[in-house]
Amino acid sequence: MKLWFKNGGWASGRGRRVAASIDPAAIKKIAVIRHAALGDMVLTRPFLIELRGIFPNAEITLSLCSNYTRGAPEDLVDRLHVVYGSDRKEVPLKEQIARVRELGEQDLIFDLAVTPRSFYTCLLTRAKLKISFPYKAIQRRLFYDVAVQRSDFQFEADNILDMLRIFGYRVAYPPQFLMPVEPFHHPRPYVVYFPSASTPTRCWPKGLFSQLVGALSEKFPQYDHIVLKGIGEWETIDEIVDPLAGQNNVSAMQLNDFDETLSFVKGASLLVGNDTGIRHVAIACETPTIGIFFDSEPYRYWPRYDFHDAVFCSDATVPSLSAVQLSAEALLARLARSA
Structure with a gap:
């Protein structure tokens, strides 16, 4: 396996020697560590798809964290390995270590998490090569043999x-997600608004969401405008939909089943949301999206292909109603022209 880089990559002396001695056809066991929540989990799919194509005879194991298994791409791997996460703090250290060791010896380990748990998973697991994309130089020297640069200015799935x-290895661009889901069949085309996020600090104000839905439902009456409620008790949407009770093409929906949510998002003409896992699911479903950013880095989760936009201010203040509305109007107009 040749290392193809002059700048922008890193390999230890051992990493260079071992990589040069490895026959790709002899790779039989690969572990991919992805201890991450729903949004980052679905963005793993292109990597696993390419990995299967490159190493068709290898057993691929996906290592997960017990508190982050939702959306795991089980259809793309041969085996799941689950370490204890923050939901299992009562588990004794000895048992935690034993669970990590169940991963077993590998030919290659790709660490797509770069977290304390993934660090000790790498340390406790033997492999010919360990590859990752840590932010810090000290991390690559301590835990890995080969590393690429991680950037907040590049779409995570592509990075x-x-x-x-x-x-x-050649990989597809745009990244291929191949989500195993059929689109939801609705009588009319529909736009989905998801006003929640992992934390309230990442949520665009509900009052602005209500005004946005109202304005777009009037300007685009050919669409149904559906506000999707999150699963948390704090993720209420009454403040958004109640003022719009008189508009016939505005409604609310809550879906507790993940497969139903996938199908619903896949069938949408557009999803407007905060920096949240559901928007990442929409990206993976090839549904056009608009992301609203002010508490997180936009470029990591903004695909610069197809029909996606990110609305943010250079000073990280909350984007205005007009900014988000203009983005939505422009994207819906582009979609109409491309139909």
Whole structure:
């Protein structure tokens, strides 16, 4: 396996020697560590798809964290390995270590998490090569043999694929997600608004969401405008939909089943939401999206292809109603022209 980089990548002396001695056809066991929540989990799919194509005879194991299993791409791997997460703090350290060791010896380990748990998973698991994309130079020297640069200015799903590009492998662009879901069948085309996020600090004000839905439902009456409620008790949407009770093409919906949510998002003409896992699911479902950012980095989760936009201010203040509305109007107009 040749390492294809002059700048922008890193390999230890051992990593260079071992990589040069490995026959790709002899790779039989690969572990991919992804201890991450729903949004980052679905963005792993292009990497796993490419990995299967490159190493068709290898057993691929996906290592998860017990508190982050929702959306795991089980259809793309041969085996799941689940370490104890923050939901299992009562588990004794000895048992936690034993669970990590169940991963077993591998030919290659790709760490797509770069967290304390993934660090000790790497340390406790033997492998010929360990590859990752840590932010800090000290991390690559302590835990890995080969590393690529991680950037907050590159779409996360594409950044992950650099771990294959460094070995000279061609990967598809745009990234391929191949979500195993059929779109929800609705009588009319519909726009989904998801006003929740992992924390309230990432949520665009509900009053602005209500005004946005009202304005777009009037300007685009050919669409149904559906506000999707989150699963948390704090994720109420009454403040958004109650003022719009008189508008016939505005409604609310709550879906507790993940497969139903996938199908519903897949069938949408557009999803407008905060920086949240549901928007990442929409990206993976090839549904056009608008992301509203002010508490997180936009470029990591903004695909610069197809029909996606990110609305944010350079000073990280909350985007205005007009900014989000203009983005939505422009994207819906582009969709109409492309139909």
